[in-house]
Amino acid sequence: MSKTIIKVENLGKKYQIGERQSYYSLRDSISGLFSKKKKSVDEFWALKDVNFEVKQGESVGIIGRNGAGKSTLLKILSRITPPTTGKITLDGRVASLLEVGTGFNPELTGRENIFLNGAILGMKQSEIKRKFDEIVAFSEVEKFLDMPVKHYSSGMYMRLAFAVAAHLESEILIVDEVLAVGDAQFQKKCLGKMGEVTKNEGRTVLFVSHNMGAIKQLCQRAVLLDAGEIKYFGKVDETLNRYISSETENGSYFRLKRIIDGLPDDSDFELVDVEVYQNKQLVWESVTNGDDIVLKIHFKLKNKTTGLRVYVDVCDVDNDLIFRTFHDGLDSTVLPLETGEYISSLVIPGGILGPINYNIYIQAGVYNQKNCLPFNQIKLPLSVIQTGKYNRAYPGDTFRGKLAVELEWKTLVYKSKNDN
């Protein structure tokens, strides 16, 4: 048996809620000195009692839903943030890749950024020089090497960033959800390269992804995290199965099913099922914002009704309404609906929802008469992963707002300096 290379013992990370607000201001703190109110501090354990070991040459996936503690674990392993309790022993050179293109400077050329990014990721200058041609060939952007990366397309930018990352030499590689970006073909190439390195050079990889396929392809074992604790650690297939079944059985859909089954009877309306599809696949909870999301609402009408409206409320996690949409919102008359079974499909186009969490509520009512479903009961939590279009030349840009609508901009020269 090969030696243990990563050993995590009793690891815990506590955050004080309020500590993670966007920023403090000196002004508020000074005025706070004079007010008597002591703010109560809430504690929150993002990770608790995490223990696991990884052997050399192993690839281990880390899965779990948003907020399960995956990112916190990676941040501690990468030494970006210290743990509150416990200890980690890493027996080898560590490279961590929580983002591709960290530190890329848009003003600098592709060539210069290879050196900058390489150094930030922990490569020695001599190492970068030695691998330079290989990196350039892998990136497929030779022609644009001496152009500032601000003029790169997002695809080229990602290729270059990935090419540098793929050539990291270290005994331990820690990779976050970075493969979600970039086109499918290039993703495959990167996965291939990473898998190859693990097999041939005996490198150990820790890999977080929402992409189950990638985890399956790359990892032998996987950790399932839930609410900051390890739920299961074992063979990748078994872990994935547990994850999927916990999501479907105890997760939102099972809950949803139970809620639907326990709904009070309505004399006219009966909700049968609600399903969410993306790319023609049934999805649960996690969707990406790059592709259309289809909501199918299956219901029965016991009587002919006039003015029945099925509608969907898209809310943020605080349940503030962001938008509401009606099944007949685009019609111009009130149409009576015959007795029977119906399926209403709603398409939320890709590139509307932002990479945050939402609560979606299915509602129904007869106009001016009654609610057919208890208000805000049929809840579908939805966490959206960013894969849609955005300018990747600004790597650290965080998402702001509640919707990430892809809108067309045109910037034309109105007056140029030669016009006078």
Next chain:
Amino acid sequence: MTTVIKPPKSLVEINLQELWQYRELLYIFTWRDIKVRYKQTWLGIAWAIFQPLMTMVVFTVFFGNLAKIPSDGIPYPIFVYSGLLFWNYFSNSLTAASNCMVENENIIKKIYFPRILLSIGATVTPAVDFGFALVIYFVLMVIFGFTPNIWGILMIPVLLLVAMVSASGLGLFLASVNVKYRDVRYILPFFIQILMFVTPVIYPVSIVPAAFKMLAYINPMTGVISTARAMILGVGKVDGVGLLVSAFSSVLLLIFGLIYFRKTERFFADIL
């Protein structure tokens, strides 16, 4: 190579060995900043020269000619330029060092490296501007009929070092505060402006009453600028004790800055 990650201890330690391991990254950060600043080479150099020259002209007109501020018998333009040369380096370094953590937020949140590298880098980059301004200084000396004093020229790196140490010390402290309190960056320009007026940039240290002289030298830049004038221009006597006080206080500033920085550094990624 084995890395052990544990909760931070309250004990403040500085890992020099680790800093040495990361020396290439310091070089790369500095190279990046210089590269971006001097992207358009001539514009970059022109700006590095124009800034102190223009300030010199304005100060000469208003403080020298109109307000008739004494200048120890040295022509006011070269007198004030001697001060501005070092002062600009100090204020540019201090500004850069105070903002470097917030400006490199993206990197800090995604990768580990000794954060102090950014602070060190921030005080190195303005030295390039200093170099260009220094060339102009020598030109001005020739124009005003001064023969540069050899000992004075040899003293320049020492004085620059004192300025660098004080800018780093204060910068480390302000950078940590800046990470936590984002409104610090708005107070900073005001703070630096006030600092300039308590430093003998536009006036000579000789107008400070003798009783307060040592107090003035607690400000490290007082020692730097008055020594520069005395030694490089070869006018007046060098206040050796004053310079030592200034050098000592710059080291104290650095120690204070380092301790404060090390205490807060590990949590930057959580607050940024």
